[in-house]
Amino acid sequence: MADQEHTPAQRGIPKRTPADAPPIPRSVQAQVVVRSAWIQSSLNYQGMQNLGRLFCLVPVARWLKLEKSEWPGFVRRHLGLFNSNPFISPLGLGALARLEADHKRGAQPLAGSMIERFSERLSTPLGAVGDELFWAAVRPQMVLLGCLVALTAGMWGPITLVVGFTAWQALYRWKTFTWGWVSGSQVASVLRDRRLRLPAQRAGLVAAACAGSLGVLLFLRHQGQIAGGHSWWSGAAFLVAAVSAGIWVHAQRPPTWALIGGLGWGLLASVGEHLFAR
Amino acid sequence: MLEFHQWVILLLFAAFVAQDTTAGPQILVSEPLVSGPLVGWFLGDLNLGLFIGIAVQLLWSGAVPAGSALFLDVNIGTMCAVAVAITAGKTLLAMAVSLAWMIPVGLLGCGLTALNRRLGDRIVSSVRPESDRGRLIALRHLSGWALAGARGMLTIAVGVLLGGMVVPSLALWVGPAVNPVLLWAGILGAGAGVALGVTWRYSHGKAAMLGALVAIAAWLLGMRFG
Numbered sequence: 001m002a003d004q005e006h007t008p009a010q011r012g013i014p015k016r017t018p019a020d021a022p023p024i025p026r027s028v029q030a031q032v033v034v035r036s037a038w039i040q041s042s043l044n045y046q047g048m049q050n051l052g053r054l055f056c057l058v059p060v061a062r063w064l065k066l067e068k069s070e071w072p073g074f075v076r077r078h079l080g081l082f083n084s085n086p087f088i089s090p091l092g093l094g095a096l097a098r099l100e101a102d103h104k105r106g107a108q109p110l111a112g113s114m115i116e117r118f119s120e121r122l123s124t125p126l127g128a129v130g131d132e133l134f135w136a137a138v139r140p141q142m143v144l145l146g147c148l149v150a151l152t153a154g155m156w157g158p159i160t161l162v163v164g165f166t167a168w169q170a171l172y173r174w175k176t177f178t179w180g181w182v183s184g185s186q187v188a189s190v191l192r193d194r195r196l197r198l199p200a201q202r203a204g205l206v207a208a209a210c211a212g213s214l215g216v217l218l219f220l221r222h223q224g225q226i227a228g229g230h231s232w233w234s235g236a237a238f239l240v241a242a243v244s245a246g247i248w249v250h251a252q253r254p255p256t257w258a259l260i261g262g263l264g265w266g267l268l269a270s271v272g273e274h275l276f277a278r
Numbered sequence: 279m280l281e282f283h284q285w286v287i288l289l290l291f292a293a294f295v296a297q298d299t300t301a302g303p304q305i306l307v308s309e310p311l312v313s314g315p316l317v318g319w320f321l322g323d324l325n326l327g328l329f330i331g332i333a334v335q336l337l338w339s340g341a342v343p344a345g346s347a348l349f350l351d352v353n354i355g356t357m358c359a360v361a362v363a364i365t366a367g368k369t370l371l372a373m374a375v376s377l378a379w380m381i382p383v384g385l386l387g388c389g390l391t392a393l394n395r396r397l398g399d400r401i402v403s404s405v406r407p408e409s410d411r412g413r414l415i416a417l418r419h420l421s422g423w424a425l426a427g428a429r430g431m432l433t434i435a436v437g438v439l440l441g442g443m444v445v446p447s448l449a450l451w452v453g454p455a456v457n458p459v460l461l462w463a464g465i466l467g468a469g470a471g472v473a474l475g476v477t478w479r480y481s482h483g484k485a486a487m488l489g490a491l492v493a494i495a496a497w498l499l500g501m502r503f504g
Contacts (some may be wrong), residue, residue, distance in 0.1 A: 038302030042422030043416055044398030051402050055419040058412045074409040075415070086304060135342040139306075143339050146311050147332050147473075154328065165306045167448040203482035211473035212489030214336065218466050220497055237460050238467035245337075245471030255337050256350055256381060262337075262468025263378060266461035268320055273457060 001043040013193045014182040020137065022101060022272040024063075024181055032058035032097065033173045036090050048083035052095065053119075064104045074100070080116035089167045092122050094180020095187035104186065114123020118185065125191045137200035137207065138168050144210035150219055237269035279365060280321070280438070287320045288361060288438070289431045292354055299353050300391075301423045310334035310356035315359040326368055327360045330377065331454025334359070336469030340476030351387020353378035354430055358437035365438075366446045370458035375449045376441065377465065382438035390429045398422050 054075060061074050067179035084092050099115065102108035116165065142165045146197045148159020219238055223231055244260035244265070280288065291313070298308035306312065311331045318327015334356045341349060359376040366372035401422055405415070474486055 008437075010347060025461075031345075037304060038420070038423060040304075041297075041301045041426070042398045042401050042419045043300060043395060044422075045395050046399050047402055051398075051405065051419050051422075054405075055415055058415060062412060062483050071411060072407040075405065079402070079405060079407070086302075099317070114410055126350055131342065136340075137480075140339055142306070143309065143311065143335055144473055144477070146309075147339075148326060150311060150332055155315060155324070157328075158331070162306055168359055169304070171389075176477070180380060198490075199334040201480070204477060205485045208474075208477035208480045208483075208485035209475045209489035209492075210487030211495040212315055212472075212491075214473055215486070216490045216493035218470050220493075222463055222466055233457075234460055234463040235462040238470075241467030242466040242471035242474070245468035246475035246478070249472045249475035255341060255352075255472055258468045258472050259337050259377065259381070259465065262464040262466075264464070265373070265467070266374075266464030267349060267456055269460040269463065270456040273460065 001258075010083075013179055013190050015197055016033040020027040022099065022105070022233060024060075024101070026065045028059050029174075029177055032093055033177055034085065035059070036093060036173055036177075039084075039089050046082050047079065048123075049086075049089070050079050050082045052101050053082040053089075053096070056093050057088075057100070058097060060100055064101060066104075072183045077115040078119075080113075080119055081123065084126035085134055086126055087134045087172055088126060088130040088176045089189060090173045092119070092126050092178035094177040095180075095184055096180050097178075098184040108185075113191040122187065125127050125188065128190050129196060133197060134169070135198045135256070137203040138165070141203040141210070142168070146215060147216055148210050148217070151214070151221070216223050233269045233273045237265045241265040279442070280361070283499055288317065288357070288434060291316065291320070292357055292430040292434035294430075295357060295388075296352050296433070297423055297426045299351070299426075302425035308353040310338065310352060313324065313353055314356045315331060317357045318364070319366045321361060321447050324366055326363060326373065330360050330363065331356060333377065333465055333469055336466075336473050339469075339473050340374065346496070347399050348380070349388065350384035351433060352380065352384050354387045354433045354437070355384040358383045358441055361438045362441035362445045364438075365442050366449060369449070370462060371449050371453055371456070372445060374458055374461040375452070379437075379441045379445050379448075383441070386436060387429070389431045390433060394422075394429050396423055397425055402429075402499030414490055431443065458482060 009223060035056040035058075039049050041055075043049060043052040044051075048277055057078055061071070066074055078096070081090070096115065096119070098106065099118070142161050145164065146161030147155045148157070149160045176190075180187050183190050219235075222238060223235055241262045245263050248258055249259065295308040295313050297333070298304060298306070313323050314331025314334065317330040318324045318330075321327075334352055338352050359373075359380045362379060363373040363376035366376065396446065401418055405418060410418070
């Protein structure tokens, strides 16, 4: 029954290239994927990543050998609103490249505003899924892992952050372009697939474990470096600042106030120490 | 005071950090944990840069520098804090005050980012579909990348020049009243709290508790055998 209810296009992340998806040269895919790292260079309020999207799709237009008369239409089609998370933007770019290729082959005519409507509808889920995956899970994971390594092994921490995050994003950029190309206009089914979000949950658990380790290590190290009398006041300032900042950020408040709060608790502890020393 | 070659390196690196933050390639060299120690290394104190980098990174571990959102420019702010702390004497107090100086510098960066986006609107409206082809499109698009670099250079120049005057005076003024060790206890505590608060939703504290137990066990083993 389930198979009858779901068309092949609704099955989510494609496992292999369907027979009807024409191959795209790896060099063209590589050019689009590399360019997608700069998709936000001309980020603007009106069209967001519109010029970035056009910039990324230029290698596809060259591969399709657009005639001189076809270029103005191509440029206009891709100057409408486009907004996505930059790390999974190749999913949308792959789908758009496929639409352009099908149009060129004559398999699917492009109505005047079809690309614009398609891009606008794709923008919100591309942004939401990508932000949940990268900004809310993968970045905190790599950042906290990097801090943990930095506390124990110095400069290996920053190296872990850059190498680890670059590996994550390179994998996602390449894979999502392939999925977008294969899915074409059915790309929304990839965004609905929970397997796309699964790594976020796992990365989040690693990030949480790193946060716990970091809290303990920072406390023990800071207390261990203090000689004698400050330790009670220092421990109190650390713990009160940690609890208040944790509650503050958990309630989605800006972290700037956590810094101000930390300085404030340190200042209060200083005053307390002065008063009790007398 | 910074020497001429140090200014050149700092400005060029600030340009790249501002570009990496949003404009590309977003390989996270711009994150405080990376940019802090690199600036410290350029200016002669890697460990100070790493220490400030870890503190800021923890505090902003959950920040989302997503596309249209405007946020405090902590990446350039961290570079500025490291440079100012080094020029202000490398003391714990100077480092804590430099961290506070990061907030106005970050706000300046935020304002300039908004201006950058408005200039982006102009770049897009300059596109001529009838005549623009691949190279011209790339040139127009990447001019936004160059603008992001200019934004970074301007922010760090203003931040370090003004910070060099403000931070030592402020440190001198608050110095007698505060214990810098306690200030840092508050800052690091806040950083640890932010990291826990940001990741709490993934397991409601269970994974964090496990991580904490592993750290305590490692510390006890270190005490016993090391």
